[in-house]
Each structure stands twice: as structure tokens, then as C-alpha cells.
Amino acid sequence: MSAFDAFVTVHQYQLSAIPQELWETLFMKLGEDYLDAGEGNAFELHYGDNVEGYSLHAKTDLAKESNIFLIDHAWTTKPENAKKEIKSAPGLLDRLETIMDIEKEEVVDSDDEDEIEEDANMIDVVAEQANVSKEKAREALVAQRYDLVNAIMQLTMTEEFKAESERLQDQVLGQVLASGKPEEKEERLKKEKEERRKEKEKEVLARRINEVYSKMWTYNQTYQYSVVTPEGTTGVESVWYMNDEVGSAVVHSSEPNCVMLPFIFSRGHASTIPYSVLFPIKDIAQGEIVTRDFIPKDLKEKLEREAYLAAFPGRIADEEEMGGEDDFIDAYEKSTETTSKPATSAKPVNAEAILKMPTTQNVEIKVYTTADFVKQNLTLPHIVFTDDIQSADIIWVVQDFGDWNQLKPNQRISQVPNESCLTYKNNLAQLLSQTYGKVSWFPQTYNLINQLPAFVGDYLQRSRNPEDHNLWITKPWNYARGMDIGIAESLPQAIRQRETATPKIVQEYVDKPLLYHDRKFDLRYIVLLQQTQPMIACVYNMFWIRLANKKYDMQNLDDYEKHFTVMNYSNYQMTQIHYQEFIKNIEKEHKGLKWAEIQKDINVAIKDVLSAACIQEQPLGMASPSTAFKPFAVYGFDVMVTSDLKPKIIEVNFSPDCTRACQYDSEFVNNIFSVVDGRVGQIGKALEAFTIL
Structure with missing residues (x-):
């Protein structure tokens, strides 16, 4: 078998997306690591041509499927490691800022800062009070760094007082010189200045990294690969990467003239090297902008495609492809309407009497x-x-x-058959939305796969309120224990979560929680669904408090121990609190709080969730024709309480591990x-x- 035939055999799955007449050219370029997209005569970078930042243009005429070009990856990462990598890799931050057209923020010493902006009103006040010209008033304000009182004093001080003040200053200075302290003072001031500069450097570096992280979601791309889990099963993981300066300059069009794909080149047992490949699918004239289609193939509807493009501001060749805010907000408002009526009404039952029947x-x-x-x-x-x-x-x-x-x-x-309507986060959101519409006890939640326009509309509407933080928790549909959970700080970051290996929902971040000793907490309730028809359910009176390890504030959203509460499945310290002690302490901490009233509201919310499942027919809910067997279920309900003492049902967990319950x-x-x-x-x-x- 020839080397080319072996190459085709190993890479046949990836090659299926590339015209066969280009395979041999690609094989040759990969063998030589020939990154000709940036080094050859085919393309050139433009700035501000058709889009705000960088764009790629044909340097010469290119015929359809006439060539294939190799593009390097500037950076490959996982989101949870991204900020650490940017900070630790020399030169990476500067390069990413260049690729994304971010102006680098420089550290400015306080001694080098611009003079305070001149204030005409202050000049008038000083001139009037000191009875001097505006020019003298301005000079005095500059000399006193725009301290109004000192400027007036300087101008109104008598010559005799000035002389005495200068004599005392000379005397003090002489004593200092005689004591040998000037060197110590100079050294101390120098050290303080260095410390101030180091602190500013840290602050500037943090801002630069945060800006790159926020904007990277508009530039990065992803692919998935298979892994073998510790349990021996096959899983899928996502890798995010950013193309080099050339690849990152290719912008979007729904009628693209090129295709760009990731290509993982295997050199046998030695290594694999990730590249991207670019080839024209239309004839491209000299000077024409190079475009590809950013939008995933599964997004077919016009509004879905426009919603996805909200993740790529400044990177759209034709701005008319961008959707209007009102269309998205209409989609959001429609999503909050009740669309599915219950199949039957929940009839009141004497549950205790039924349970105690002989x-x-x-x-x-x-x-x-x-x-x-x-x-x-x-x-x-x-x-x-x-x-x-x-x-x-x-x-x-x-x-x-x-x-x-x-x-x-x-x-x-x-x-219970089809109980995934409760325990899958996307299904729970759909069940509650279609049964009740928008409710106060469940955070707004969207399935990124099929509710993208509604989510974008909700996000844009919240953006109109400057007091709204507009933060969203991202969670896989069916993971527990806080796995793969994060906080999306921007619209592009939230939208791009639909491309991860595990499908995700976005859920409104509860940014005003009730605090326990200044820390966030949530509560785990064990709920027994004793039967579904008619519904009989009981909540265990003992509940569990999951407490964040650090005091809560809205700073540093990357700090897991500040913003999240699930510690018992990680390497973090876990605080154990008995529920009765918790009730006593929180009532003492928050004057006027009566836990019994909050508990009553929590129980009502839990009952409403279960009622929706029991009265809605499958597949939306669990209701079905009667069965010979008799199902029951035990669920773990996770609940937060807001600062205005209202419950929020966060999620419902399948078959919770009750080992800790047995210990208590x-x-x-x-x-x-x-x-x-x-x-x-x-x-x-x-x-x-x-x-x-």
C-alpha cells in the first residue's frame, strides 16, 4: 500500500467532506506542513473592508475546487482551562488580541497619568473667591491638582505668611537631611510605587484576559472526539480551537464561496496534528472577500439561523442576515404562553386516608x-x-x-415510565412552560437546540435593563453532581454552548439569593411520589443544605466555591449543617424571616411540578393508561430561595443517592x-x- 493510499484509509471519514480531486494535494501539503493559506499568493488580509475588523480576500482569481489550503490552529483549549492557559502561555494573550482586533490595554503609572481635565466652573469659582484673573486661577488649580480649597489658599496667602511657611519647610527638610532619613524615605516610596504598579499590572492582565475570553466565543470553533471513560464506556468530549490570523479572518455568509473544516492529521503512532483546510466551492474573483457558512446544518428556519448569528457580531459579510430584536422578543413572549392543556384535571384526594387504608x-x-x-x-x-x-x-x-x-x-x-419529563432538564422546562407558562418558582430555562430564538429574545430584552446582570447557568440535559456546569457572561458564549458534545440548556442565574452567613446555598429535598393516578406525593421533612465555601458577591464568576454549592463530588471542602440548626440560624440572621412560611411555598412549588407531570400525557408528562404494575419514585428536588424569600425549583434529580440521608x-x-x-x-x-x- 502506498503512503497516499494509507493516508486515505486512515482519514477516509474526514476526507468524505472534501472533493476527491483535492485529496492528493492535501496529502502533499500535510506531509510538508505547508501552511500556504498565509504564506502563498492566494489570499491577503484586509482591515475594515466590508467588516469592522480583519477579513480575508482573494489575491488572485481562484476557480471552484481548484486548490485546497492548509491553515494552522493558533490555540486549542477547553473552556474551563482557557483563562489559565492565556495567562501562562508566553505571547498567547498578545496574539489572541491581534487576531480578535482587541486594543491592548497598557499599564499606566499614576505619576504618568494625564493631568486632570480642566474644569471651567472651578476656574470661575477660584478667580472670584481669590479676586484674580482666570489665567492665575487656572495656574493655581493646576499647581494644586484641582484641589479647590488649596488653590484659593495659595492665591490668598499673604507674603508674610508665605515666607514663614517656606522657612518652616526648609527647617523641617534640614532636620530630615541631618537625620539621614531621605534615603529611607526614597526607598520606601520606590517600593510603594513598585507595589502599586504590580497591583495595576494584575488588574490590567485580568481585564485583558476576561475580554479575550468573552470575545473568543465569536471566533473559536469546535470538534468532538471519542474517549474511553474510567468505567470502560465510550464518551465524547469537545475541543475548542481558534484558527490562525488567516483562518480567523474568514467571515460568514449563507451563500459562501469557500468551505473550511477541521482536519486532524494522523502521523501514525507518532502524533496527530490539528489543522483546518480551506477550499473554494465557487469561482472567486481577485479582491473578493472569502466567506464560509458558520451556521450548523441542523438550523433550518430563518429565525433560528438569525438567532445563531447573534454570536458573531462584526463577522457577518452581509448585515442583512442579522435578525431584528423585535422578532426575537416576539419568539420569547410566545414561548412563555401556555400551549398544552392538561389531559385531565387534578382532583383533590384525601391522601392521608388512602395511605392509611387497612x-x-x-x-x-x-x-x-x-x-x-x-x-x-x-x-x-x-x-x-x-x-x-x-x-x-x-x-x-x-x-x-x-x-x-x-x-x-x-x-x-x-x-415511573417517561419520568425523564422531570429528570431531564430540557424536558422539565418544556413540561412546566407548556403546562403553566411563565411561573415565579422556576427560573427561565431554554433548550439551546430548539429554543434559540426565544432565548436570544429574552437575553436582548433583559439587556435593556442596565440593572440586570443577564447571566445564565449552562447545564447538560442529563448530568448531575454539578458536572460540566458554568456561567455564561455574554450572549455569544451562551449561544455557542449548543455545539458542545453534550446538549445543554441555559437557565436564568439567580443573582439575588437569600444568603446564609453571607454565602449562597441551595436545598436538597427527598420527595416520594407514592402513586401517580391519583397523585399522592410526600416530601421528607429532613432536608439537606448545600453551602458555598466563600462569601457571595458578583465578582469573579470563575470562582466555583463562591457561585456554586455542590461540593461533595469534588475536591472542595464541604460544610455540613443539620436542617434544624440551619432553620434556627437563618431565622436569627434575617429578622422577621419565618422558615415555616418559606417551607410552605417550597412544598406548593414541588407539588405543582409533580402535578404537571402526573396530568400531562406522555411524552410531555407521565400520564398514561393504567398499568398492572404500580410505579412509585423517589426524586431529589434542588431548591434555591431568593432574597425576597421566594422558592426557585432548580432541577429534579433521578434516583438520588440517599446514603447521606441514612447517616442522618x-x-x-x-x-x-x-x-x-x-x-x-x-x-x-x-x-x-x-x-x-
């Missing part, structure tokens, strides 16, 4: 479970563990279950099982640990 007691109950905390903490009499799922009376599995047809009549199982309450599992199946016994006592919703 049942056959003291019978053997077979339990099949894959949950270790159940095996270790279920100590009720008449419980027998079995490895045969078919013979079990109660099935408690922590893995996603799908063999519904294999269940027998009256078997109870700890999952040894009867936790026993109480759950007693309420799930009345045959276990002592349901009255078990219900004391719950509040029935």
Missing part, C-alpha cells in the same frame, strides 16, 4: 434492589431480599429501567418503604417523617 399486615415482602443504601438500611420485619426480579413484590433499581412489559400485576417499582436518619429507608407499601406496617409512624403534599 392492608394485610405482617406478610412476607420480597425486595429486589440494586441500591446499596437500601440493602444496608432496610431493617423492617417481614422484608426478604431476593435476586429474582420476577418474584419481587417491591423493585428498587438505581439504573434506568425499561423492561416494563416484564413486570407482573401489583409489583411496585421505583421508577437511620429510619429513612424504613420510612420510605412503609409509605410505599402499607403491608410493611407502622405507616402512621412513618408518615410523621413526611409532609403530604
Whole structure:
């Protein structure tokens, strides 16, 4: 096999997007690392030509599919590492600022700062009070660095007083010189000046890095690659990269004349090298601007495409492709309307009476479970563990279950068909939006895959209020434990999250939370959905406080320990607080706060969430024709409280790990099982640990 044939075999998937007649040319250029897009005679950079910053133009006529050009990657990163890399890599910050046309901020010593801007009103006041000309008043103000009082004193001081003042200054200076202190003072002042400069350098560097990070979302691109997880499964990760000066100057058009693609060149076992390749798909005349289509293939509708382009200000060849703000705001307003009526109405039921209905007691109950905390903490009499799922009376599995047809009549199982309508963040947002419209107890949340115009409209509307921080949490649809979560500080950053390997939602950042000892917190509630038709649900009275490690403010959004609360699955220190101690302390800290009133509102919000799921038919909700088996579920509800004491349901978690609950309450599992199946016994006592919703 020839070297070229081997190249085609190894790279056939990537080559399928490139015209076959260009494969051999690409092979030759890759072998020589020939970055001819920037070094050859085909292209040249222009500034301010058709777009505000840099753009790429044909230096000569180029025929369709006549050549393929190799482009280097200036930087490859992951967003969570980006700022550290910019800070530590020599020369990277300067280069990125050049690529993105960002004016470099220089450090200016206080001694070198411009003189204070002249103030005509101050000159008039000094001239009038000191009875001098405006010119003398101006000179005095300049000499006193525009200190109004000192300027007037300087002009009104008598000659005798001036002489005495100068004599005293000379005397003091002589004493200082005689004592040998001038050198010490000079050294101290020099050191203070150096410290001030270092502090300014740090501040300027931080501002420069933040500006580059904010603007990089308008320039960077991404590709995914497969990885093998520690568990042995295959996963996908995203890599973000920025093309070099030439590649980054290619701007967008929906009718492009070029295609540009990432190309990962494998040199066998030695290494892989990431490039981008560029080739014309139309004839390009000399001087014509070079364009490609930025928009992902799955965005078909006009408003979706325009919403995506909001991530690329200044990089659109034809400004008419940009959408109007009013169109996006209309999309946002429509998204908040109730669009799906419940299939049935939730009828009031006497849940406590149903739960306490007489049942056959003291019978053997077979339990099949894959949950270790159940095996270790279920100590009720008449419980027998079995490895045969078919013979079990109660099935408690922590893995996603799908063999519904294999269940027998009256078997109870700890999952509800289609409960992903609650536990997938995108589905929960859709369920609540279509059932209730916009509600106060759930942060505005958007699926970036199919709600981009509505999100852009919401963002733009909030931008009109200067007091609104307009920050958004970005989360994968189906991750827990705070994995891959971040804060989007700009519209381009938020929009570009739709390109990550795992689909994401954006959720309104709760920027005015109730604080506990000046720190953010959220609350984890364990909620038992005992049955769905009719709905009976109970919230466990014991809840868990997850506390940020640092005092809350809106500075440094990268500081995880300040803005996030999930510490127990990371290397951060975790603060443990008992819920009763928390209630006592927060009522003491915030005068007039009554936790019982807040708890009541939290319970109502939790019930509203579950009600929506139980009355909406599948696939929007969980309602379905009756089944022979009897599902129940245990969910972890994460709740925040705002500074005006209103609850916010953040998310609902599937099959939460209750190990910590068992450590706090040894009867936790026993109480759950007693309420799930009345045959276990002592349901009255078990219900004391719950509040029935």
C-alpha cells in the first residue's frame, strides 16, 4: 500500500467532506506542513473592508475546487482551562488580541497619568473667591491638582505668611537631611510605587484576559472526539480551537464561496496534528472577500439561523442576515404562553386516608434492589431480599429501567415510565412552560437546540435593563453532581454552548439569593411520589443544605466555591449543617424571616411540578393508561430561595443517592418503604417523617 493510499484509509471519514480531486494535494501539503493559506499568493488580509475588523480576500482569481489550503490552529483549549492557559502561555494573550482586533490595554503609572481635565466652573469659582484673573486661577488649580480649597489658599496667602511657611519647610527638610532619613524615605516610596504598579499590572492582565475570553466565543470553533471513560464506556468530549490570523479572518455568509473544516492529521503512532483546510466551492474573483457558512446544518428556519448569528457580531459579510430584536422578543413572549392543556384535571384526594387504608399486615415482602443504601438500611420485619426480579413484590433499581412489559400485576417499582419529563432538564422546562407558562418558582430555562430564538429574545430584552446582570447557568440535559456546569457572561458564549458534545440548556442565574452567613446555598429535598393516578406525593421533612465555601458577591464568576454549592463530588471542602440548626440560624440572621412560611411555598412549588407531570400525557408528562404494575419514585428536588424569600425549583434529580440521608436518619429507608407499601406496617409512624403534599 502506498503512503497516499494509507493516508486515505486512515482519514477516509474526514476526507468524505472534501472533493476527491483535492485529496492528493492535501496529502502533499500535510506531509510538508505547508501552511500556504498565509504564506502563498492566494489570499491577503484586509482591515475594515466590508467588516469592522480583519477579513480575508482573494489575491488572485481562484476557480471552484481548484486548490485546497492548509491553515494552522493558533490555540486549542477547553473552556474551563482557557483563562489559565492565556495567562501562562508566553505571547498567547498578545496574539489572541491581534487576531480578535482587541486594543491592548497598557499599564499606566499614576505619576504618568494625564493631568486632570480642566474644569471651567472651578476656574470661575477660584478667580472670584481669590479676586484674580482666570489665567492665575487656572495656574493655581493646576499647581494644586484641582484641589479647590488649596488653590484659593495659595492665591490668598499673604507674603508674610508665605515666607514663614517656606522657612518652616526648609527647617523641617534640614532636620530630615541631618537625620539621614531621605534615603529611607526614597526607598520606601520606590517600593510603594513598585507595589502599586504590580497591583495595576494584575488588574490590567485580568481585564485583558476576561475580554479575550468573552470575545473568543465569536471566533473559536469546535470538534468532538471519542474517549474511553474510567468505567470502560465510550464518551465524547469537545475541543475548542481558534484558527490562525488567516483562518480567523474568514467571515460568514449563507451563500459562501469557500468551505473550511477541521482536519486532524494522523502521523501514525507518532502524533496527530490539528489543522483546518480551506477550499473554494465557487469561482472567486481577485479582491473578493472569502466567506464560509458558520451556521450548523441542523438550523433550518430563518429565525433560528438569525438567532445563531447573534454570536458573531462584526463577522457577518452581509448585515442583512442579522435578525431584528423585535422578532426575537416576539419568539420569547410566545414561548412563555401556555400551549398544552392538561389531559385531565387534578382532583383533590384525601391522601392521608388512602395511605392509611387497612392492608394485610405482617406478610412476607420480597425486595429486589440494586441500591446499596437500601440493602444496608432496610431493617423492617417481614422484608426478604431476593435476586429474582420476577418474584419481587417491591423493585428498587438505581439504573434506568425499561423492561416494563416484564413486570407482573401489583409489583411496585421505583421508577415511573417517561419520568425523564422531570429528570431531564430540557424536558422539565418544556413540561412546566407548556403546562403553566411563565411561573415565579422556576427560573427561565431554554433548550439551546430548539429554543434559540426565544432565548436570544429574552437575553436582548433583559439587556435593556442596565440593572440586570443577564447571566445564565449552562447545564447538560442529563448530568448531575454539578458536572460540566458554568456561567455564561455574554450572549455569544451562551449561544455557542449548543455545539458542545453534550446538549445543554441555559437557565436564568439567580443573582439575588437569600444568603446564609453571607454565602449562597441551595436545598436538597427527598420527595416520594407514592402513586401517580391519583397523585399522592410526600416530601421528607429532613432536608439537606448545600453551602458555598466563600462569601457571595458578583465578582469573579470563575470562582466555583463562591457561585456554586455542590461540593461533595469534588475536591472542595464541604460544610455540613443539620436542617434544624440551619432553620434556627437563618431565622436569627434575617429578622422577621419565618422558615415555616418559606417551607410552605417550597412544598406548593414541588407539588405543582409533580402535578404537571402526573396530568400531562406522555411524552410531555407521565400520564398514561393504567398499568398492572404500580410505579412509585423517589426524586431529589434542588431548591434555591431568593432574597425576597421566594422558592426557585432548580432541577429534579433521578434516583438520588440517599446514603447521606441514612447517616442522618437511620429510619429513612424504613420510612420510605412503609409509605410505599402499607403491608410493611407502622405507616402512621412513618408518615410523621413526611409532609403530604
